[in-house]
Amino acid sequence: xxxxxxxxxxxxxxxxxxxxxxxxxxxxxxxxxxxxxxxxxxxxxxxxxxxxxxxxxxxxxxxxxxxxxxxxxxxxxxxxxxxxxxxxxxxxxxxxxxxxxxxxxxxxxxxxxxxxxxxxxxxxxxxxxxxxxxxxxxxxxxxxxxxxxxxxxxxxxxxxxxxxxxxxxxxxxxxxxxxxxxxxxxxx
Numbered sequence: 385x386x387x388x389x390x391x392x393x394x395x396x397x398x399x400x401x402x403x404x405x406x407x408x409x410x411x412x413x414x415x416x417x418x419x420x421x422x423x424x425x426x427x428x429x430x431x432x433x434x435x436x437x438x439x440x441x442x443x444x445x446x447x448x449x450x451x452x453x454x455x456x457x458x459x460x461x462x463x464x465x466x467x468x469x470x471x472x473x474x475x476x477x478x479x480x481x482x483x484x485x486x487x488x489x490x491x492x493x494x495x496x497x498x499x500x501x502x503x504x505x506x507x508x509x510x511x512x513x514x515x516x517x518x519x520x521x522x523x524x525x526x527x528x529x530x531x532x533x534x535x536x537x538x539x540x541x542x543x544x545x546x547x548x549x550x551x552x553x554x555x556x557x558x559x560x561x562x563x564x565x566x567x568x569x570x571x572x
Contacts, residue, residue, distance in 0.1 A: 455549030489568030
């Protein structure tokens with residue numbers, strides 16, 4: 385689709401050029417194409433950045449984890465459909481899952497759900513990163529979640545609780561309406 389739009393735009397410019405001045409050289413056409421691509425990338429980045437801002441500001445997002453790291457530093461590639469951190473302004477969900485096992489939640493892991501408190505975020509104006517912190521209170525524990533959200537939509541979350549160690553989620557931040565996660569059953 386992008387190629388069709390770019391080709392149409394170039395054709396329109398070329399046609400208007402024929403009417404006004406001599407034909408563009410190959411070098412000028414390539415330069416024009418590069419400038420158009422650069423402009424389209426900048427517009428796409430600005431659009432993504434605005435979507436990320438709205439999700440963080442309203443506290444409505446899902447971090448679909450593609451990789452997870454445990455307290456010992458072991459990193460594993462995971463399925464984003466069953467490994468996620470979700471927030472819906474007043475409630476949240478943490479889930480760990482595996483297709484290899486049957487766990488307490490039915491998807492090979494644990495699902496914790498509860499109300500969110502102390503939600504705060506800040507923006508680093510220099511690099512555009514957001515820093516989000518909040519607490520998720522469940523029936524079994526209180527989890528402290530710290531996230532770094534990058535303007536292009538990548539995100540990293542650190543989850544800690546009263547148990548020793550931390551769990552790290554690394555993936556993509558998406559809106560709840562476009563998320564493709566599957567929530568398992570909670571324990572209580």
